[in-house]
Amino acid sequence: MTDTTLFTVNNLWILVAATLVFIMHLGFSTLEAGLVRRKNAVNIIFKNVMILAIGLVSYYIIGFSLMYPGESWNGLIGFSQIGLSLPAGESIGYADGNYTYWTDFIFQAMFAATCCTIVSGAVAERIKLNSFLVICLLFVSISYPITGMWKWGGGWLDQLGFYDFAGSTLVHSVGGWGALAVVYLLGPRLGKYSGKRINPIPGHNIPLAAVGVLLLWFGWFGFNGGSVLSADPDTVSLVFVNTALAGAAGAIGCYFCTGYLFKSNDLSMVLNGILGGLVGITAGADLMSPFESVIIGVIAGVIIPFSVVFFDRIKIDDPVGATSVHLVCGIWGTLAVGIFGSMAGVAQLGYQAIGIVSIGIATLIFIYAITYIVKMTMGLRVSEEIEIEGLDIKEHQIPAYHDLSPA
Amino acid sequence: MTDTTLFTVNNLWILVAATLVFIMHLGFSTLEAGLVRRKNAVNIIFKNVMILAIGLVSYYIIGFSLMYPGESWNGLIGFSQIGLSLPAGESIGYADGNYTYWTDFIFQAMFAATCCTIVSGAVAERIKLNSFLVICLLFVSISYPITGMWKWGGGWLDQLGFYDFAGSTLVHSVGGWGALAVVYLLGPRLGKYSGKRINPIPGHNIPLAAVGVLLLWFGWFGFNGGSVLSADPDTVSLVFVNTALAGAAGAIGCYFCTGYLFKSNDLSMVLNGILGGLVGITAGADLMSPFESVIIGVIAGVIIPFSVVFFDRIKIDDPVGATSVHLVCGIWGTLAVGIFGSMAGVAQLGYQAIGIVSIGIATLIFIYAITYIVKMTMGLRVSEEIEIEGLDIKEHQIPAYHDLSPA
């Protein structure tokens, strides 16, 4: 550390960024709560709160050591220790880094739980609480950190040349693949599909969902901006501009697309358009010009309505559109690194594809396997009776709202 | 740049401040959604989300270049380029500044959209969606940046001696004048005024409105604090103190005023009192002592109820009180720079008045003209049938809340 003051600034920014990522959990909670029916709102919030708690503690116990093991077996898997401790012979501030060991942990820990929050929306309104929490525990403490190590921990994809700045693949599509695996084993909500008909099940509180999306965008400035891993003025400020423009362009792309195709102004679609744009820019937020960010965002915004329709056609019932936002736009954003920006090229596009496919397969297999085991042992789905009456009353003995009709 | 580390700190603060200003858009959205009827809640949120998206992208395309053109014709108008690019011969960090080019843009871009968000509240519950978005596009990309250039871009008002620290006039009263022009051409909501009677139309979700006001206050620390344009400890900390005290004093002034005059404890009035205090301190937050900030805030808080009554008397139907908060208290705050603080004086008061009047007239004419053209071509107001049934179902095919009565 030659410059203590610069170290202090860099470290401070990562901590502030971690705080911003933290609030994304409130964003996910309110978004998902708003998009489910009132009878399941307490349940979805309960899950998201518990995921956050389990995510932080389990990432502390083993996740962080799996994701940043230092040494690994062929870049595939490694593990340093149970819990946190200072690397031998080093002070709390890394000798050659921009932030302390604790800062490193807390920024990564805030990320970890998000992959499960993505799943919770997709499986809402019919999964058993404790079964879901077991799946999440294994996802966040084993699966997510191992595939994450492949790139961010210096593993084989990193050595190959795969690039994923802040996690279009490592966080978002991983969450999306996980969601897909669980939804497949879980099945759609009762009454969602009757023969070829798709019955819309509208969310119960759209303003709450909108609060969630704007909180997510707010937190994304920390998610992407903190991923610079320093307060470097040039890079952080470019990342901010790109994050703002891609989200905005996602809304605009979706607005025109749904207005033209469906002749509608569907707020929940436009909100997902924003999220799509944000997921889309996440892999290359430091590589793109503002103009390229607008293009990437617009395309993500156009993808969203098509993807939502597609998943409904194949009867993947995802109440909040998480697979469209995080999986499909996560793939799009990862590929965009090979198409736009300072790393664009055919070889890079190939690396990006390898990263998407390998991480996708690994996550699908792992989450499918543990979900299958959970299904066979604990059971995966609540009874029809509970699903019809709602999980709030049956599993939590409390309704989300009480006595809301005017006095 | 002699001190890279200090540059990094200054730049970081402006980025964090931009993030805080960003969340003000959520504040406006929830405040306005809470104060309209449930049948129009989705519509107002849809507008605010689209304004934010349109504001960011259009400010990127032309707004920023109109507001900070470098050179201008007599300090009245100038334009540098389409989109963003680095000034010729300069690195991304300005040679003599406190932040990078991208940081400069993103902080200003977050501000730009707020002027339209002010309008959206005032015209709520009866304006056509696409007509409104066209007006906003022209407001945020042409009108707001040109009048903004007059002061912040080094234009004629800046040369004259007019002072507006963070935008009591350039942002808030500009939004207020725009609101006034559109409301005048739009007319009041059905049933608001019957003969001489004023029929109150209560907001549908007061807690949501309160969330909005506290988020706005939260963001205001970035709005005012970031306007220091560096992390200078003395100035930023004084601005924080003044922003906190003026908002608090606004609440207290309004509490006593409404308690004495109306014998009521009207929460929505006190919330607007806070906002009035914040708008009031915005023009001179760096010039005032804490004591002067309290006085400015108290007066703003007292102004609010009188102003709300006044606009209702002249049948300007503003569902959220935006004209009282942003126009009237924006004028008050701008004049206060000539009355209190380190720049007080008769000559300064004159400059302040010239700034208020010139920017007011320019904005009124521009917004009136484009709104008139929109009214003649696209139409301005939804049909009576839509207004009665609510814009949510008719324009968005979705209610804000679904199935909210207890199971």
Next chain:
Amino acid sequence: MTDTTLFTVNNLWILVAATLVFIMHLGFSTLEAGLVRRKNAVNIIFKNVMILAIGLVSYYIIGFSLMYPGESWNGLIGFSQIGLSLPAGESIGYADGNYTYWTDFIFQAMFAATCCTIVSGAVAERIKLNSFLVICLLFVSISYPITGMWKWGGGWLDQLGFYDFAGSTLVHSVGGWGALAVVYLLGPRLGKYSGKRINPIPGHNIPLAAVGVLLLWFGWFGFNGGSVLSADPDTVSLVFVNTALAGAAGAIGCYFCTGYLFKSNDLSMVLNGILGGLVGITAGADLMSPFESVIIGVIAGVIIPFSVVFFDRIKIDDPVGATSVHLVCGIWGTLAVGIFGSMAGVAQLGYQAIGIVSIGIATLIFIYAITYIVKMTMGLRVSEEIEIEGLDIKEHQIPAYHDLSPA
């Protein structure tokens, strides 16, 4: 000041932390609003908004000078001046400090009002508005700063060796004792206790309460992180890790405890478990290892359900569980400094106990006395008629929600 840039960084962090503490007032408002009945939601928000305003202004007028008087009479009481002014012969930045005089004030001022916000939840749904505000005014401007001075202002407890990093005792248990005194004189809500039966009165909006808790956690990173009083990388990052893990562990401890004891998944209990963990780590967030923070949090999470049941048994009707969270876990966290971490020891445990008891007695006596006087003069409790019909309509002439049933 040898290093201006380091001073700028430190100062900036305290200001950002103050902003985070500010948003805790929104957290308290929404938590408490969600946990009361709909007929009193406007009232509780009105109170919290006014407390914030009164707290900031009265702390400016006398509170800050009582809490940091410079010199005091035997470490018990002191007072420097009315309002703020620069210490004689000093520039705005303290010669030997890490932040300016204004920064010092605003960070402390954001804390001050929280002690009353803790009370407001406990006395919800039956206290008279103006009586409550008078009690708060005296609490925040006289009682809280004097007991606060005993430790943070260099008073007798500080000299003794008592330790309270960010206020488990000085802020949280002080608020809890105040709540206890007022609730005792106020009595339970109508219908809460009938003979030996305890009738649950469920909150009206659980998602709103959850929003509150996650905003509080978010703000706690500023509450604890800012209490380092510099941006020192090692300490601030450790405090962040401990704050995150203790909150998470509180949720997990409470989840297992309520699941085992009550066979239920009670969201409001788990939310209070998070808050309990956060209050528990607050006294020693800079002293603990991450592992110790997890232990402290788990224990706090287990304490919560027992404490809630206990207070109901002794007929202390606290609608939001504020006494359990802030008083009981505040005591626990303060004692934990003597049990865990780098200061643990029997002597320290004794100092901690002395601090808890002395501050508890002083606060109880003061708040009991002023509440008693208010009860005898202004009256403390609304009429039965108002309590039954709800304070929103009767004291504020407005319902929290209007026309919420589907169109």
